[in-house]
Amino acid sequence: MELTHWARDHVPAATALAVAFAALSAVSLAGATGWLVLAALEVGAASTLATLLPLFALGTVLGVPLTVAAAVVAAIGAVAHVSALAVAKRRAASTRLGQVASRVERNPLARLLGVAALVEDFDTRSPERRADDRIERLKARYVDGALSEWELEERTGIVLDEEGVPRESPSSLDDRLRGAERS
Structure with a gap:
C-alpha cells in the first residue's frame, strides 16, 4: 500500500526514472550490438568497443529490470492517481445529486407527478x-x-x-x- 501511495504522489519521478533506465538500457544494447557488428566485420574499432563491453553488459543487466520496475511503478502511480480523481468526482457528483434529490423531494408537484420517486432511484445517499x-x-x-x-x-x-x-x-x-x- 505504501508503494501505491508513493507512486501516486510521485508519478513524474517514477516516469523520469523509467525513461533514464530505458536510456541506459538502449545505450548499453546499442554498444553491445555495435561491438558485435564490428567484430563480425573484423573492423579495427571492435577492439576499442571490446574494452567497453563489460560496461555495456552491466548497463543492460541493470538497466532492463530497473526500466521494467520503474515503468510498473509509474503505471501503478498513474492508475492510482486517476482512480483517486475518479473517486473524488464521484463523491462530489453524489453530493450534488443528493442536494438535487432533496430539492425535488420537497416539491409537492414533483411528488404528485412521481418525479420524486424517479430521483430516489438515482440518489446514492x-x-x-x-x-x-x-x-x-x-x-x-x-x-x-x-x-x-x-x-x-x-x-x-x-x-x-x-x-x-x-x-x-x-x-x-x-x-x-x-x-x-x-x-
Whole structure:
C-alpha cells in the first residue's frame, strides 16, 4: 500500500526514472550490438568497443529490470492517481445529486407527478441519510406549525417505511436533537 501511495504522489519521478533506465538500457544494447557488428566485420574499432563491453553488459543487466520496475511503478502511480480523481468526482457528483434529490423531494408537484420517486432511484445517499433528511424537513414544518404532532409522527413512520429504515433504530438526526436538548 505504501508503494501505491508513493507512486501516486510521485508519478513524474517514477516516469523520469523509467525513461533514464530505458536510456541506459538502449545505450548499453546499442554498444553491445555495435561491438558485435564490428567484430563480425573484423573492423579495427571492435577492439576499442571490446574494452567497453563489460560496461555495456552491466548497463543492460541493470538497466532492463530497473526500466521494467520503474515503468510498473509509474503505471501503478498513474492508475492510482486517476482512480483517486475518479473517486473524488464521484463523491462530489453524489453530493450534488443528493442536494438535487432533496430539492425535488420537497416539491409537492414533483411528488404528485412521481418525479420524486424517479430521483430516489438515482440518489446514492444511504436510506438512513435520505430518511434523516426527509424527517428533518418534516420537523421544520412541525416547528413552523404546518404539521401537528400526530401528523409529524405519522409521516415520520411513513418515511421510515418508504426508506426501509427500521423504526427501532433511532436516526442520527434524533441523536443530534437529543444532544441539542441536553445542552
